Amino acid sequence: MSVVTRFPPSPTGFMHVGNARTALFNYLYARKSGGKFVVRIEDTDRKRHSNAAVEAIIDSLSWLGLDHDGEIVSQFSRQARHVEIAQEMLDNGSAYHCYCSAQELEEMREIARKNGSKTFYDRRWRDGNLPIPEGISPVVRVKAPQDGQTIIHDKVQGEVSVNNDQLDDFIILRSDSTPTYMLSVVVDDHDMGITHIMRGDDHLNNTFRQKIIFDALGWDAPIFAHLPLIHGADGGKFSKRHGAQSVQEYREMGYLPEALVNYLLRLGWSHGDDEIIPIDKAIEWFDLEHIGKAPAKFDFAKLDSLNAHYINACAPEKLIEQALPFYQSRHNITLDELAKTRITQGIDELKSRAKTLLQFVDDSAFYAKTAPFNYDEKALKNLDGADDILKALKAEFEKSDNLTADKVQEICKLVADELKDGKLGKVAMPLRAALTGSIVSPSIFHAAGILGAQETCIRIQAAIDR
Numbered sequence: 162m163s164v165v166t167r168f169p170p171s172p173t174g175f176m177h178v179g180n181a182r183t184a185l186f187n188y189l190y191a192r193k194s195g196g197k198f199v200v201r202i203e204d205t206d207r208k209r210h211s212n213a214a215v216e217a218i219i220d221s222l223s224w225l226g227l228d229h230d231g232e233i234v235s236q237f238s239r240q241a242r243h244v245e246i247a248q249e250m251l252d253n254g255s256a257y258h259c260y261c262s263a264q265e266l267e268e269m270r271e272i273a274r275k276n277g278s279k280t281f282y283d284r285r286w287r288d289g290n291l292p293i294p295e296g297i298s299p300v301v302r303v304k305a306p307q308d309g310q311t312i313i314h315d316k317v318q319g320e321v322s323v324n325n326d327q328l329d330d331f332i333i334l335r336s337d338s339t340p341t342y343m344l345s346v347v348v349d350d351h352d353m354g355i356t357h358i359m360r361g362d363d364h365l366n367n368t369f370r371q372k373i374i375f376d377a378l379g380w381d382a383p384i385f386a387h388l389p390l391i392h393g394a395d396g397g398k399f400s401k402r403h404g405a406q407s408v409q410e411y412r413e414m415g416y417l418p419e420a421l422v423n424y425l426l427r428l429g430w431s432h433g434d435d436e437i438i439p440i441d442k443a444i445e446w447f448d449l450e451h452i453g454k455a456p457a458k459f460d461f462a463k464l465d466s467l468n469a470h471y472i473n474a475c476a477p478e479k480l481i482e483q484a485l486p487f488y489q490s491r492h493n494i495t496l497d498e499l500a501k502t503r504i505t506q507g508i509d510e511l512k513s514r515a516k517t518l519l520q521f522v523d524d525s526a527f528y529a530k531t532a533p534f535n536y537d538e539k540a541l542k543n544l545d546g547a548d549d550i551l552k553a554l555k556a557e558f559e560k561s562d563n564l565t566a567d568k569v570q571e572i573c574k575l576v577a578d579e580l581k582d583g584k585l586g587k588v589a590m591p592l593r594a595a596l597t598g599s600i601v602s603p604s605i606f607h608a609a610g611i612l613g614a615q616e617t618c619i620r621i622q623a624a625i626d627r
């Protein structure tokens with residue numbers, strides 16, 4: 162069997178990390194099996210539809226690196242086919258027209274409420290022997306089995322079943338002839354040759370109904386794997402109060418796609434004790450057998466440590482490339498070649514300090530600045546009364562043409578001995594403030610070495626002149 166998995170998001174305007182995990186699992190399973198991973202946009206809700214919402218999802222998928230096969234399918238565009246299948250079900254007797262008025266349905270609901278029944282429709286049109294009323298456009302309902310059970314052999318949940326008396330003869334075509342979600346999904350999954358469906362276990366109830374449609378049409382249902390939902394640290398369903406929900410937000414917070422993918426993979430799937438699983442290993446190792454049965458808890462600290470790992474492992478050029486938008490948005494800086502060269506020279510230390518791209522950018526933005534620039538409040542305090550130190554430093558730096566980190570340290574020591582009883586910190590602090598405008602930065606000896614004597618002197622002079 163050639164595996165085909167799918168990701169069928171409803172375009173809500175963003176991609177939830179839970180959906181991203183679902184997409185990832187389907188992607189991995191397809192890639193691992195040499196099969197296909199297809200995307201279908203479930204865009205039948207035309208009132209809420211917007212192209213921007215579709216773009217947001219496609220954008221997140223591509224940022225995560227979950228490339229799909231073939232054209233993206235629009236569910237809405239397949240309506241005629243869904244209607245055709247509803248007709249086929251009418252023809253083969255597995256569905257029927259129901260002409261109930263709104264009032265009749267309300268009466269049935271009332272009776273069901275009184276009886277505490279889970280279903281309400283009394284199937285009065287099922288046998289089709291009532292006189293057809295004037296002026297009512299019928300809906301089409303499925304003839305659901307009335308006895309026995311509907312059983313799903315789920316790859317994660319095991320065997321799950323529902324008594325058929327709990328399932329209504331639900332609607333597959335509305336009175337305006339538009340298909341319902343239940344019908345569209347089944348027809349699309351069948352026509353797209355989907356062999357495996359991995360999705361959140363909140364869809365399990367839909368699955369029973371969809372199975373009824375598959376059976377009614379004599380179609381093989383795909384293999385199902387319903388994933389436990391993601392929870393927050395407190396055990397409740399992962400939601401806004403626990404933290405960022407959308408892939409876009411994590412991107413904006415400076416997470417690398419590799420880190421988020423690795424994190425989401427481990428959130429509900431395991432491979433022994435392995436924590437760091439790059440995508441090629443994930444493709445090799447992924448299986449349905451090791452999907453967890455219990456909801457996994459979203460753990461921000463773990464995500465951070467994976468992000469730190471992937472930042473550290475990233476090639477300098479690629480890392481800077483990914484950071485570019487943040488230099489712009491946070492510091493209003495467009496990196497020129499000189500700044501890129503400096504950052505590349507200091508990158509080992511920058512990488513080892515950064516948990517996120519934001520931190521990487523904030524720590525390195527000073528390399529791209531041109532004096533005079535602004536100092537933050539704490540930096541200003543370190544500059545106050547430090548002119549003698551700055552002048553002494555500058556005099557030494559001017560004499561040295563090849564400024565290495567060791568040389569900078571040596572000069573700082575010299576000045577400290579001269580002016581501050583050998584206290585190196587008293588010299589390093591104003592130097593840091595002058596060179597970076599801030600009180601946190603990578604090693605200032607290294608930084609001055611990378612900036613070079615000339616630029617270091619320009620910045621020191623600007624601090625003296627401020």
Ligand code: GLU
Binds near residue numbers: 170171346359364
């Ligand atoms: N459009 C549905 C959702 O976003 C997909 C359901 C399914 O996987 O069948 O939840």
